Amino acid sequence: MNLKELAKALNLSFSTVSKALRDSHEISVATKNRVLAKAKELNYQVNPQASSLRKQKSKTIAVVIPEVVNDFFGPVINGIESIAQEKGYHVLIYLTHEDMQKEIAITKLLQNGRVDGIMMSLSEETSDTTHLQALRENEIPLVFFDRIAEDIDAPKVTTDDYNCGIKATEHLIENGCTRIAFLSIAPNLSISNKRMNGYLEALKKHNIKPDNGLILSCTGDEAKNKTLIKQLFKRKNRPDGIFASVEKLAIAAYEICAELTLTIPQDVKVICFSNMQTAAWLNPSLSTITQPAYEMGREGASILFKLVEKKGHHFLLENTVLNSALVARNSTKRS
Amino acid sequence: MNLKELAKALNLSFSTVSKALRDSHEISVATKNRVLAKAKELNYQVNPQASSLRKQKSKTIAVVIPEVVNDFFGPVINGIESIAQEKGYHVLIYLTHEDMQKEIAITKLLQNGRVDGIMMSLSEETSDTTHLQALRENEIPLVFFDRIAEDIDAPKVTTDDYNCGIKATEHLIENGCTRIAFLSIAPNLSISNKRMNGYLEALKKHNIKPDNGLILSCTGDEAKNKTLIKQLFKRKNRPDGIFASVEKLAIAAYEICAELTLTIPQDVKVICFSNMQTAAWLNPSLSTITQPAYEMGREGASILFKLVEKKGHHFLLENTVLNSALVARNSTKRS
DNA sequence: AAAACCAACGACAACGTTGTAGCAAATAAA
DNA sequence: TTTATTTGCTACAACGTTGTCGTTGGTTTT
Numbered sequence: 085m086n087l088k089e090l091a092k093a094l095n096l097s098f099s100t101v102s103k104a105l106r107d108s109h110e111i112s113v114a115t116k117n118r119v120l121a122k123a124k125e126l127n128y129q130v131n132p133q134a135s136s137l138r139k140q141k142s143k144t145i146a147v148v149i150p151e152v153v154n155d156f157f158g159p160v161i162n163g164i165e166s167i168a169q170e171k172g173y174h175v176l177i178y179l180t181h182e183d184m185q186k187e188i189a190i191t192k193l194l195q196n197g198r199v200d201g202i203m204m205s206l207s208e209e210t211s212d213t214t215h216l217q218a219l220r221e222n223e224i225p226l227v228f229f230d231r232i233a234e235d236i237d238a239p240k241v242t243t244d245d246y247n248c249g250i251k252a253t254e255h256l257i258e259n260g261c262t263r264i265a266f267l268s269i270a271p272n273l274s275i276s277n278k279r280m281n282g283y284l285e286a287l288k289k290h291n292i293k294p295d296n297g298l299i300l301s302c303t304g305d306e307a308k309n310k311t312l313i314k315q316l317f318k319r320k321n322r323p324d325g326i327f328a329s330v331e332k333l334a335i336a337a338y339e340i341c342a343e344l345t346l347t348i349p350q351d352v353k354v355i356c357f358s359n360m361q362t363a364a365w366l367n368p369s370l371s372t373i374t375q376p377a378y379e380m381g382r383e384g385a386s387i388l389f390k391l392v393e394k395k396g397h398h399f400l401l402e403n404t405v406l407n408s409a410l411v412a413r414n415s416t417k418r419s
Numbered sequence: 420m421n422l423k424e425l426a427k428a429l430n431l432s433f434s435t436v437s438k439a440l441r442d443s444h445e446i447s448v449a450t451k452n453r454v455l456a457k458a459k460e461l462n463y464q465v466n467p468q469a470s471s472l473r474k475q476k477s478k479t480i481a482v483v484i485p486e487v488v489n490d491f492f493g494p495v496i497n498g499i500e501s502i503a504q505e506k507g508y509h510v511l512i513y514l515t516h517e518d519m520q521k522e523i524a525i526t527k528l529l530q531n532g533r534v535d536g537i538m539m540s541l542s543e544e545t546s547d548t549t550h551l552q553a554l555r556e557n558e559i560p561l562v563f564f565d566r567i568a569e570d571i572d573a574p575k576v577t578t579d580d581y582n583c584g585i586k587a588t589e590h591l592i593e594n595g596c597t598r599i600a601f602l603s604i605a606p607n608l609s610i611s612n613k614r615m616n617g618y619l620e621a622l623k624k625h626n627i628k629p630d631n632g633l634i635l636s637c638t639g640d641e642a643k644n645k646t647l648i649k650q651l652f653k654r655k656n657r658p659d660g661i662f663a664s665v666e667k668l669a670i671a672a673y674e675i676c677a678e679l680t681l682t683i684p685q686d687v688k689v690i691c692f693s694n695m696q697t698a699a700w701l702n703p704s705l706s707t708i709t710q711p712a713y714e715m716g717r718e719g720a721s722i723l724f725k726l727v728e729k730k731g732h733h734f735l736l737e738n739t740v741l742n743s744a745l746v747a748r749n750s751t752k753r754s
Numbered sequence: 755a756a757a758a759c760c761a762a763c764g765a766c767a768a769c770g771t772t773g774t775a776g777c778a779a780a781t782a783a784a
Numbered sequence: 785t786t787t788a789t790t791t792g793c794t795a796c797a798a799c800g801t802t803g804t805c806g807t808t809g810g811t812t813t814t
Contacts, residue, residue, distance in 0.1 A: 086770055097794045102772060112792060127553075129531035133468040133477065134770035137799045142468065144511075152500075153493035153696075161487050165514050174533070176479075177512045179500050196420075196464035197800095198509070218462075338700055361488075362695065365673055367702030421800055432764045437802060447762060469800030472769045532770095 085128050094122050105130070136197075144174040145388060146199040148190055150182045150207050150231075155331070155359035156377050157205070160229065163381020164203055171389055173200075182304055184209040191215045194224065201225035201392040203384050206233060208270035208304060225391035229384040230375075231273050239391070239401055241384040243408045245275050248373045249282015250289075251410050252327050252355050255371070257290050259418045261325030261353055265298040265316055267309075267333040279329045279357070298323055302333055309333060313340045317352075325416075328356035334370060353416040357408075369413035376406050420463050429457050440465070471532075479509040480723060481534040483525055485517045485542050485566075490666070490694035491712050492540070495564065498716020499538055506724055508535075517605075517639055519544040526550045529559065536560035536727040538719050541568060543605035543639060560726035564719040565710075566608050574726070574736055576719040578743045580610050583708045584617015585624075586745050587662050587690050590706070592625050594753045596660030596688055600633040600651055602668040614664045614692070633658055637668055644668065648675045652687075660751075663691035669705060688751040692743075704748035711741050 091098035104111045104119035136142045180187040216236045229241040266283045302309040328334040334356035358372040426433035439446045439454035471477045515522040551571045564576040601618045637644040663669040669691035693707040
């Protein structure tokens, strides 16, 4: 069922029908109603690719993220989708699986009008950003969230990672920790660095000498991470506090503590960035820095649609910073 | 950068260029190489909507699911995306938020060639299926997974819900439970009924009289659910076992037990369908029936692409059933 | 050497829309 | 009454591809 057939059924030219459907002032009310009724009767729907081709707009955005099985990215998609649905846009999902090559391949797919805009959070691996620069050169509206590329000229939605790095570290200090380890991930990621800088700042503020042996550079390899953490716990001056920059490292720490029969929070206190819904039900319940993931999605999508809808507003380079919240639970409780 | 410009740069007709790019036998190897080189140099990418319009294929599939912040649907998307990426397809995500009206609106969007196929899991609310019938009539390849529509003629990928209903119930019985409550959700859903039938069958097998007061019809309203569960625990013959058909009801049970100072598993044992990654770290660790979510996504997508790629194979109405696994943990431990 | 054939390319008509330009008839202004 | 203007509709040319059908020259067959 296309315009031509619909027009034939109505004995009208297909341009008249097209205009009637889009409520053009050139068409009489009587004809419009006739067309609308027939369109409904025959269940006519415009062909999206024909329309997109003609209008040079796809009414689609892409969301490029590392993974979807994740308590942070899940709600973000939710937020993006809620705005997209309001605006009548469609949402394509692309997963990089933390692989820069995949990220590059995906950005290539998005260069030729498939989408009107892109929301993106970088993979852990991404060190080089020429593929992102290419997107900017093609003038495709682009908004980064959380894991941003600082050198790319695009709006960014982040959380107050530096401050939260401070807050989390101070929370451990206030609860009696003196040898606080920082479990870092992906040195390329801006969030990782900001969180670590907050950690270092807090130590400085409280006159604790930073110890490079307490800063672990973890990777995507979980087994390796566990070995590193185990080594950390076995060194002479075992840490009494763990600040994990991501959830999975905190869970790894839980596992290692169980293995080594260390008790949380008596022997070690643990805090991490996490949006886990069941943090309160862990054993022990996990103290977290929780990011406003849903709001980040909505905020980012709102900015993206501003860019998409009135192009040329490149001055709209707003960097939005939302606040995360520290939720203290038993894993950091003073004994 | 389009074909016309590329052709001009090469001093060739654009049909020649088009054929060269698609490796047609009509074009000499020398020309092909020249075209390929120039295309790379000028970073030419085919316009997807023009190509789709011409070929009447969108190279895109839709995934329609209730929600994305979910340890089941997350891995499913992962599985689907992995197959889609292999096949060079794009993935559109649509969330129904368990709302039948949204589900209907979404299916309408998918009627006119936007996608070549659909993977779908129904919303809790979906009782009527005429909107799904419409998809079938439009001959859009459609595969259901997990929450299927039994009366729609389409391939379905499910898990052995009935058997697992039996297994979970027997697990509770074996650990000493005699008054087992079933926390059901959404009576419209096939999975809910199958799980409950398994529960009833297990009771029968072990000569336990089913008690309607122990079967709770929960809904999307969390506060209401909690009230129901609280009432359940306050009745004269308090249940000593809880079989929750979904994870969130198990967590609600955990909360109510904490409120009423009931201890799991001493006072009540709890088991539920769940793909939570941290089930082992809950307090107490949660016994679960875990579905092979990622595999379901891959399996479903594989079937979908068979349908998409050779249309007319409607005999391909395979109903695939994958097995879930019962993982016993402390929440059902015999005291 | 004429007939048949093939290899390599170009012209062109779709695919289904949309917006601009055109064209009658009806209405308003001169 | 003639000339503008408006109203309501149609014709048509894009948008960027792709596949069919021609059209060349050159090579092989008989």
